[in-house]
Amino acid sequence: MDQPTVGILHPGSMGAAVAACAATNAAAVLWCPTGRSPASVTRAEQSGLTPVATMRELLDRSDIVISLCPPAAAEDLARDVAGHRFVGVYVEANAINPTRVQRIAALLEDDATVVDGGVVGSPPAGGKTPTLYLSGRDDAARRIQALFEGTAVRTAVLGTEVGKASALKLAYASFQKTSRVLVALAVGMAREHGVDQELIEVASRRTDSYLSEPQYVAKTADRAWRWGPELEEAADALEAAGLPPEMLRAAASTLARWNDAKDSELTLTEALDRLAQP
Structure with missing residues (x-):
């Protein structure tokens, strides 16, 4: 050909x-x-x-x-x-x-x-x-x-069947991206009480936990402008399937606090500061 x-x-x-x-x-x-x-x-x-x-x-x-x-x-x-x-x-x-x-x-x-x-x-x-x-x-x-x-x-x-590839993409993205948002919230809450390093130490005992990779929070902030709309798409797909979309919409709303962080190369501290004070 x-x-x-x-x-x-x-x-x-x-x-x-x-x-x-x-x-x-x-x-x-x-x-x-x-x-x-x-x-x-x-x-x-x-x-x-x-x-x-x-x-x-x-x-x-x-x-x-x-x-x-x-x-x-x-x-x-x-x-x-x-x-x-x-x-x-x-x-x-x-x-x-x-x-x-x-x-x-x-x-x-x-x-x-x-x-x-x-x-x-x-x-x-x-x-x-x-x-x-x-x-x-x-x-x-x-x-x-x-x-x-x-x-x-x-x-x-x-x-x-047109739609299968997109369904797989969004199913995977909904877990991966929401998990990263949960890491940011968990570390942010722990930092507010001065136990963020202890949280990371606890999480590091489980190498399969995203919590053991808090440095990824800054990368999540950098990609939030793109990830948020993806999660909204995934939420729409859940709703169409009769499944509750609220968790993914909440994650998208959280990511929206970082919408202006594209290409800003924030540190972990800066990313958490923006999350707490949009």
């Missing part, structure tokens, strides 16, 4: 790293810098992506488009793509709930083939090997597997 041309919408830290892996088996990986931040331009250049002048050019030239953007923007972005009558394979790889993925598939189904995607793990750089879970039409899912063959992005196909 000829090497496909791939378009990436839009290269954040995860998107740029995934796109760099896709470049291994692609003729080119395109992106559109119009309206994007200087940080996005730097990431795209470092990842070897090819800039194009307009979204229309990107869609006209691409055989495969991968959407990796903040969850809130996923449907608007898909609507733009549908308006341009994109006719290739559209990988909806955002952290959104299965109902939204199915709405996006319905938006695009007259022209494009939608593959549901969910990335579990850290961006594929520095030895990290995340897994891109896929669900959708078999031939299209296999094309995406071929695109990442031999790269740091592992792939796994879950079946033909």
